[in-house]
Amino acid sequence: MMKGVISTVEGGKQLLTLTKDYYLREAVFAATHKFSGICGIEIFPVDEYAVGVWLTPKKDMTDDELNRIAQDLSEELVDQQIRLDLEKRNGWIRELIVKQAFSPLDNLEAEVAKK
């Protein structure tokens, strides 16, 4: 299990408790969305430091399978964090690429130097 994730199984449902320091809200939403096809997702605040996620499988699952999903989800959380971080740092470059492709800028270098 990844850092900042505690996982328990209760009555056929999986509960993940996520430390807010490690996982931003957007990362939690983006990661859990990917599993919304196989699980019902419920996200709620646990306390000021943590967020909880209930995963309720849509089909019957063994505890092992549930644990597997929890593992996958926690890996996905890390990846979503990476994406958010990259977007924050360099999302502006993507904007410039599309702009430059269809409506070339007069002075691209100046635009870049501003950042």
Place this chain on the structure above:
Amino acid sequence: MSGSPYTVMPLRFRRMGDKVLISGEAGEYHFLTPKDFHDFVDENLPSDHPEYFDLKSKDFLAEGPREVARAIDMTATRYRTRKHFLDVFTSLHMMVVTLRCNQKCKYCQVSCEDEEAFKTDMSPDTARKIVDVIFMSPSPDIKIEFQGGEPLLNWGAVTATVEYAEEKNQNAGKHLSFVLCTNLTTIDKSQLHFLHAHGIHVSTSLDGPCELHDANRVFRIGGGTHSTFLDRLALARRELAFDDVAALMTTTMDSVDRLKEVVDEYVRLGFSGVFFRALNPYGFAHENVTELGYSMERFVDNFKKGLDYIIELNLSGTFFIEQYTTLLLTRILTPFSTGFVDLQSPSGAGISGVIYDFNGDVYPADEARMLSRMGDKHFVMGNVFTDSYSEIFKGKVLTDIVKKSCLEIMPVCADCVYAPYCGADPIRNYLETKDVMGNRPISPFCDKHIRIFDHLFTLLHNEDRDVMDVFWSWISRRSFKEIRHENH
């Protein structure tokens, strides 16, 4: 800019077993180990690291503002090249000339009409009016595709369209071509002469050897169509050039585990390629969902086996392609734009390909037309008689579809490593979820494509020379011998 030694250019990534696949905005890709990936995105990859040069060469990283600007410019040029299909706008124009059909294939979504129901036949006048609107398209290439039902049953509309379009083209000077989508079972010599005289290509359906074909493709009056089809195919090939007839197959429960037999039949009949097409699980009528029977996982597992078999055929001297693989590989391995209406971002529905109904109504895709017949007019773009070209092609329906079908802004797709090569199907999304954006976690379209892309990228990572030579012989349409210089 920060004080770090390099800037990470925009990328998308996916973990695949013991490696990480990354793709750039314009479709560059590279494989990294997880450790190297983390070091790289954390801006900790040393400049003498073995991967550093490759990442720089592929514009995944740039050192300093000037280099970043240059990398942006290069990537923008490549991005624009891939989106060239947008410049061309609508080149594929499909005309549903009739809903009548002499066959009643079990999976058919289009025709539920009695052979006697002539009121949904397109009149020659309507056909000509449609051609007028077709020629307003800015595209220098115009492909008119006759669909149905069975277009041969409304031959008058076909001939009227072809003759009128050719006449108009004398002034318009476009590169004009025609395709007839037909089951071939009722075709006669005079029709073939017409096709030959006007250079019209034929696209027909062959689901496999007799047993598989006849399991689903039956006459309205009953009985399998395979032997009639073979007979008419031979006739068509005598009257037209051999390669003017191409065939598609539809994978059903009967054939999903037997794709090798389908390929064998295609090879036996001298076709140079097959397209492994899956049925859409949400059949047009939702009661067909259980009928479909196979999951996307099962389909793709068999797709992979079928592809392996086809590669073997090529290695032993038979040139034969799988068309969907060729399309996807062309997108992954070449910098060029590929026009394939059903897999584009923004969606090709409406902007690259458009469909005209018997009464002149214009739709972005066939499913939109069928939705309309069932009462949901959500996707009617307009009508050739009552609306101007602008109203139809710049109207709210089309702009709404375009806005919501760019992968770059769709949830899940925006982060997907395959975004540069994949596409959107907004009509299908609407059918499945009532929302044009769709919902990726439950989308069979997404499931299928992820599985296929995963497989292709695994093959690309292996870089097996035999497999790559076969792939490139498909992409560049050259014989395997020529790729291997075995002619010398």
Place this chain on the structure above:
Amino acid sequence: MKIISGIFKKRKAVLGWLTRHRLPLGQRDTAILVAERPAWTDFGYAGLITTTSKFGSIFQPPRFLAENANDFPEGDVVMLKDCQAHFLWETGCWNNSLLLTEACNCRCLMCPQPPLPLKAIDAKQFQMAFNILGLSPEGFEGEICLTGGEPTLCGEKLFELLVACHHRHPKAGLIMLTNGKRFSEFAFAKHFAALGVPLTVAVSLHADVDTLHDKIVGASGSFRMTQQGLYNLARFGQSVEVRVVVSRLNYMRLLQIARHIYRNYPFATHVTFMGLEVTGNAIPNYKDVWIDPIQYGVKLEEALHELHRVGMNVSTYNHPLCILPKAAWPFARRSISAWKNVYAPVCERCQVREQCCGLFKTSGENLSAGIRPIEN
């Protein structure tokens, strides 16, 4: 170029075109007469090549005493200087070169013809090239190679020469060897394209990353300029070729370079990977640049196959067949200019000698350890 020794006692060099015909008086001043038995009426020519020291006269043009008059074909352009006849244009050759300048804005570690410093841009050299062009028999249909140093440093004058060259030899295939850097200036590229002269621009590129390429060409910023130059040429629809010289510095990246070329310059009409000519700068830099081609044969074949597979026109120059993997043979070309083309003694027994490019005379003893005859 081809050089024939003889006896020439004049201090001043003579440039002219060779002829055996006795020309009308008004046409003699640019011609060098080749005559075994000169007559006293043979005056007014720029020079005289003869095999006999007899028949002298005070009116005779500067005399070059040669061993064999057959060495001097009709129409060739020759410079007589210091007891040597330098053949600057050969009608019998399928390709001829015009050296436009010896100045260059790069300092390639392996340059076979090290350049003069930039300030010494030599108007005289350029004028010589122009003169040679003017003396060459019209209507040459082979390949004319415009080279240097760096031809684009000649600026406007280059454009004049290109137009003149095309005018004089409209059917010749023109190719210009350049590092492409000046084409990064949009106006220069535009002016060039506007000339309308059918010409292939052969651009040197030695790596897929700036640091490595710049190191090889000895000038920082070169890679980006060359890249921009290639793009500008493509924008103007010019015929572009890419040439990669293989050395110890880049041999490990041949496949990546090939892929880089396909991805970035798919418009190139031809790509070639060239073996090293071990002369000029390659001698002092020997340790850094020399690698026995046997050691990179496999990598080279991969790169060639890669570009062939994707549909580009690719070849390899200056690699004898014996040191190439057999799969690379279809790409090998007879690339070495006749005047510096030799074969090793062992090549006598080789069954593919006729198809093989052989060796550089100028490389001397710096050869691959793998030279051997192919005996099926």
